[in-house]
Amino acid sequence: MTDTPATTGPDLQAASELLGTDTSRFRHDYLQVRGLRVEFGGFVAVRDVDLTVTQGDLRFLIGPNGAGKTTLIDAVTGLVKGTGSATFGRTELLGRATHRIARAGVGRTFQTASVFSELTVLQNLDIAAGARRRPLSLLRARRGVPDAVEQALETVGLTAQRDVPAGILAHGQKQWLEIGMLLVQDAHLLFLDEPVAGMTHEEREETGELLRRIGSQRVVVVVEHDMEFLRSFADSVTVMHQGRVLAEGTVAEVQNDPAVVEVYLGSPVDAPEPDPEPEPDPDRARRDAPALEGETA
Numbered sequence: 001m002t003d004t005p006a007t008t009g010p011d012l013q014a015a016s017e018l019l020g021t022d023t024s025r026f027r028h029d030y031l032q033v034r035g036l037r038v039e040f041g042g043f044v045a046v047r048d049v050d051l052t053v054t055q056g057d058l059r060f061l062i063g064p065n066g067a068g069k070t071t072l073i074d075a076v077t078g079l080v081k082g083t084g085s086a087t088f089g090r091t092e093l094l095g096r097a098t099h100r101i102a103r104a105g106v107g108r109t110f111q112t113a114s115v116f117s118e119l120t121v122l123q124n125l126d127i128a129a130g131a132r133r134r135p136l137s138l139l140r141a142r143r144g145v146p147d148a149v150e151q152a153l154e155t156v157g158l159t160a161q162r163d164v165p166a167g168i169l170a171h172g173q174k175q176w177l178e179i180g181m182l183l184v185q186d187a188h189l190l191f192l193d194e195p196v197a198g199m200t201h202e203e204r205e206e207t208g209e210l211l212r213r214i215g216s217q218r219v220v221v222v223v224e225h226d227m228e229f230l231r232s233f234a235d236s237v238t239v240m241h242q243g244r245v246l247a248e249g250t251v252a253e254v255q256n257d258p259a260v261v262e263v264y265l266g267s268p269v270d271a272p273e274p275d276p277e278p279e280p281d282p283d284r285a286r287r288d289a290p291a292l293e294g295e296t297a
């Protein structure tokens with residue numbers, strides 16, 4: 001069995017080279033979803049969904065299994081048909097073919113890493129870089145490795161694994177590779193499905209910092225069940241339930257939202273006791289609210 005070279009982890013300095021440090025576009029790019037509805041043979045999986053995510057706002061999308069998170073992303077990336085509107089920049093995404101949506105700068109990862117297992121890490125990145133190139137330019141021979149691919153390798157900490165078949169990477173490394181592939185595709189709207197699943201604590205921290213870095217320059221939506229990771233890195237959170245947006249706000253706001261607590265615990269939240277203190281205590285609701293999944297008391 002081939003040993004995978006040791007992981008070095010994401011490199012924020014390389015990320016800066018790849019993404020640039022110019023924040024003048026800050027909050028210029030944004031995703032705007034309005035009245036999104038997706039039906040599967042009469043079953044409405046997503047309904048009346050409005051969602052706005054701006055550059056610089058690392059957004060987490062959460063909700064119980066079957067809430068409609070993946071379907072929302074599928075609709076915006078063209079995998080399923082949705083009605084309503086989803087615009088990125090000036091481009092309406094709904095109704096476009098998936099490759100045209102990708103060309104518009106929209107990329108995603110999947111719960112199960114979707115890299116080409118037989119190809120090396122470098123080849124995977126090179127193909128992703130080619131996805132934005134015109135067919136004729138793909139035919140032209142190129143010398144060496146494009147700068148963006150080298151930078152992406154460093155950014156996601158896979159330089160030592162560049163010639164390793166992607167199939168033998170550890171699960172976390174595959175997720176980093178997928179993120180790298182989105183970066184070399186020049187995706188400016190990134191949907192990341194459970195990007196830290198199966199990672200060690202240290203890898204999660206590194207990935208979180210990387211996502212923060214990417215999110216400062218790109219529009220990033222993260223679907224993640226790991227509440228500790230969410231609390232550490234989310235700028236804002238959208239909670240979905242039964243196909244709708246149930247709540248939206250900061251981590252603290254959604255965490256203290258009784259409707260969110262009820263959905264996560266499956267039982268109504270007791271009405272709070274009258275506060276015996278003369279002064280209202282703003283932290284009270286937070287302390288009294290039952291912990292969300294994965295939260296330590």
Ligand SMILES: Nc1ncnc2c1ncn2[C@@H]1O[C@H](COP(=O)(O)OP(=O)(O)OP(=O)(O)O)[C@@H](O)[C@H]1O
Pocket residue numbers: 040043045063064065066067068069070071072
């Ligand atoms: N192709 C499909 N055909 C029929 N129903 C579907 C299809 N895809 C999803 N659904 C249904 O739509 C609902 C939303 O599913 P979706 O996968 O979007 O939820 P999710 O929030 O992503 O859940 P999870 O966290 O488990 O991934 C579910 O009831 C699911 O069974």
